Amino acid sequence: MSGQQLDLLFEDAPAPAVGEVSGRRRVIQLGQELLTYSLHRSKRRSIGFLIEEAGLRVTAPQWVTVPQIEQAIREKQRWIVSKLAEWRSRRLPTRIDWREGGKLPYLGGDIILRMDGGLRPTCLEGNELKLALPGDASVDRIRDAACAWLQQRALEEFTDRAQVFANRLGTAPARITLSSARAQWGSCTTDGVVRLNWRLIHFAPGIINYVVAHELAHLREMNHSRAFWDTVQMLLPDYESSRRELRQHHPDRLPTA
Numbered sequence: 001m002s003g004q005q006l007d008l009l010f011e012d013a014p015a016p017a018v019g020e021v022s023g024r025r026r027v028i029q030l031g032q033e034l035l036t037y038s039l040h041r042s043k044r045r046s047i048g049f050l051i052e053e054a055g056l057r058v059t060a061p062q063w064v065t066v067p068q069i070e071q072a073i074r075e076k077q078r079w080i081v082s083k084l085a086e087w088r089s090r091r092l093p094t095r096i097d098w099r100e101g102g103k104l105p106y107l108g109g110d111i112i113l114r115m116d117g118g119l120r121p122t123c124l125e126g127n128e129l130k131l132a133l134p135g136d137a138s139v140d141r142i143r144d145a146a147c148a149w150l151q152q153r154a155l156e157e158f159t160d161r162a163q164v165f166a167n168r169l170g171t172a173p174a175r176i177t178l179s180s181a182r183a184q185w186g187s188c189t190t191d192g193v194v195r196l197n198w199r200l201i202h203f204a205p206g207i208i209n210y211v212v213a214h215e216l217a218h219l220r221e222m223n224h225s226r227a228f229w230d231t232v233q234m235l236l237p238d239y240e241s242s243r244r245e246l247r248q249h250h251p252d253r254l255p256t257a
C-alpha cells in the first residue's frame with residue numbers, strides 16, 4: 001500500500017491509535033486493518049455511509065454512541081471495503097512533485113518525469129516523460145514544459161476520439177479547442193465549437209471518451225433531454241460508469257490545477 005497519500009485508509013504503519021484522531025476523524029480496527037473515517041452528527045434517524053472526496057463519511061443521530069456506530073460499520077464492512085477500494089483506485093495525487101523522478105498522472109496511469117537535456121524535443125519513452133530540460137531546471141520550468149506536453153497530447157487524443165464519434169454521429173464539430181475552465185469539463189456552442197478541459201488527459205480513456213461523446217452529442221441535441229442521453233448511449237454504450245466516476249472529480253481539484 002502506498003504510504004505517499006496521507007488520507008489513505010488502511011495504512012499499516014505507523015499505526016494511528018484507534019479512537020478519535022482529531023476533530024471528526026476517527027480510526028477503527030476492522031479485522032487486520034485500520035480504517036479512518038469522519039463522523040458527523042445530524043438529526044437524521046439512521047446511520048448513513050458515504051464515500052466522498054476524503055474517504056468514508058459516517059453520519060449518525062446525536063443519541064447513537066460510538067460503539068453502536070462502529071458496530072454498524074462492522075455490519076456494513078463488506079460494502080464499505082469494496083467502495084473504498086474503488087475510491088482509492090480512482091484517486092489522483094493532490095499535488096505533483098515537479099522534479100526528476102516525480103510522478104505525473106496520464107491517461108489513468110502514472111508517467112515519470114525525467115530531465116533529458118536540451119538536445120531533442122520532449123517525448124514519452126515507455127513510462128518516462130523525457131523533458132527537453134537540463135538536470136538543474138527550476139520547478140516552474142519543469143511544470144511549464146510538462147503541462148505544455150500534456151496539452152499537446154490532450155488535443156491529439158481528444159481530436160482522434162472526436163473523429164471516431166463524429167463518424168458515428170454523421171456530424172462533426174466545427175472546431176475542437178482546449179480549455180482550462182475551473183468548473184467545467186467541456187462545452188459545445190450552437191455553432192459547433194467543442195471545448196474540452198485539457199486536464200481530462202490525466203484520466204483513463206473511458207472518462208475522456210465519455211466527455212467527448214457528451215459534447216459531440218450536443219451537436220445533435222443542445223439540451224440534456226432523453227433524446228440527448230440516447231445519443232450519448234449510441235456513441236458510447238457503457239458511458240454510465242465513466243459518468244459516475246467523473247462525478248468524483250472536479251477540474252479545480254486536479255493536481256495540475
Ligand SMILES: [Zn+2]
Nearest residue numbers: 214218223224
Ligand atoms: Zn451537456
